[in-house]
Amino acid sequence: MAQHVHHCVGDNDSKLCVAIIIKLALSGVQMLGGSLSGSLCLIADALHNLGDSGSILLALIARKVGRKAPDSHMTFGYCRADILGGLANSLILLAVGVYLIVEAAEKYFSPADVDGWVVLWIAGVALLVNTATAVLTYLTGARGSININAVFIHSASDSVASLVVIIAAVFMINYQLHIFDVIATLGISIYVLFNGTKLFRRCISILMQGVPKGINIDRVKLKIGELDGIEQVEQLHIWQLDDRHLFCDAIIVCKGEIQETVKEEVREFMGQRYAIRNCTLETRVI
Numbered sequence: 001m002a003q004h005v006h007h008c009v010g011d012n013d014s015k016l017c018v019a020i021i022i023k024l025a026l027s028g029v030q031m032l033g034g035s036l037s038g039s040l041c042l043i044a045d046a047l048h049n050l051g052d053s054g055s056i057l058l059a060l061i062a063r064k065v066g067r068k069a070p071d072s073h074m075t076f077g078y079c080r081a082d083i084l085g086g087l088a089n090s091l092i093l094l095a096v097g098v099y100l101i102v103e104a105a106e107k108y109f110s111p112a113d114v115d116g117w118v119v120l121w122i123a124g125v126a127l128l129v130n131t132a133t134a135v136l137t138y139l140t141g142a143r144g145s146i147n148i149n150a151v152f153i154h155s156a157s158d159s160v161a162s163l164v165v166i167i168a169a170v171f172m173i174n175y176q177l178h179i180f181d182v183i184a185t186l187g188i189s190i191y192v193l194f195n196g197t198k199l200f201r202r203c204i205s206i207l208m209q210g211v212p213k214g215i216n217i218d219r220v221k222l223k224i225g226e227l228d229g230i231e232q233v234e235q236l237h238i239w240q241l242d243d244r245h246l247f248c249d250a251i252i253v254c255k256g257e258i259q260e261t262v263k264e265e266v267r268e269f270m271g272q273r274y275a276i277r278n279c280t281l282e283t284r285v286i
Helices: 002-037 040-066 081-109 116-139 146-175 179-207 217-225 259-274
Strands: 230-240 246-254 278-285
Touching: 002 040, 002 116, 002 146, 040 081, 040 116, 040 146, 040 179, 081 146, 081 179, 116 146, 146 179, 217 230, 217 259, 230 259, 246 259, 259 278
Parallel strands: 246 278
Antiparallel strands: 230 246
16 A cells, blocks of 8 residues: 555656646747747746746645654654645745736836737647646645645646637737737736635645634534533634644533543544544543
């Protein structure tokens, strides 16, 4: 089993490495095409892809660090390297989004003609490449890792950005509406900022040991209080170490001398209802 897991992990890392190479090559082609055609939205897409190359590399490094076993200095292990990677990725998204808005404003006040056909062909290639990269990153574990999920969001947003650039190119070719180059750039930047903000808030919530999404702490207290032998719950804390491991600790006020039974009852309830397997409980008898 261990060998199989290691093999799968290695395969996933290889997919991420392929994604980095593809993104870097695409960024170079887009930068060249953007310079030749005079298209800001194509350069914006290139910068987005270049940022994603760094994000994927960061995700790969964070994943490797996160696999390290717990030691005397990091008794919980290095799982939160994944969250730190996601946080860094969100900051990259926000920086790219702000930069694109500034560039779009400058282009609006200093308009120039754009070669729509160059934009169309390169954006078409970019759409195919970005979609393939999104699939690669999704297959490496986007559903189980906030860091890899961040990379997947980057890649998926790149696909949307490329589609926006294609639409802008069609308007520029057919109607000579070069303002759509600016409009497409603004659309890309707003989308990037939205995803960056969402990811940033999620990472900060975990790092600040906030209550995991989907869990109402007051409702949990109420439900635990309804279990047999329990009078009330004090100082309940629910938090997560990373995107997969949830923890809770609480003081349980018992009605009688059945403390160990109460603890087991609460642990079973938390595991079945909220998938929380790590519970540190203290009891107090009234």
